[in-house]
Amino acid sequence: MNAYKKCQSCAMPLKKEEERGTEKDLEKSSMYCKHCYQEGEFTQKDISVDEMKQFVKGKCIEMGVPKFLSGMFVRNLHKLERWK
Numbered sequence: 001m002n003a004y005k006k007c008q009s010c011a012m013p014l015k016k017e018e019e020r021g022t023e024k025d026l027e028k029s030s031m032y033c034k035h036c037y038q039e040g041e042f043t044q045k046d047i048s049v050d051e052m053k054q055f056v057k058g059k060c061i062e063m064g065v066p067k068f069l070s071g072m073f074v075r076n077l078h079k080l081e082r083w084k
Helices: 049-062 067-074
Strands: 020-022 028-033
Antiparallel strands (some): 020 028
């Protein structure tokens, strides 16, 4: 499996196997995290890239990440595979 180092939907780091989502056959996804992708489908199917940026930024702030850093984390989200 050619595994990505971060989720190609939300950019969450994928350092541990248990952080990865699952395909239809329940194999671990090489591209997406468990929050974005389960059983071969996106958990938020109709979300736009701009909505995802706001969602991720909000989660970062919730976890105590300063606002300016949160903004930096999402600035290149549109370049990930899901959003191309």
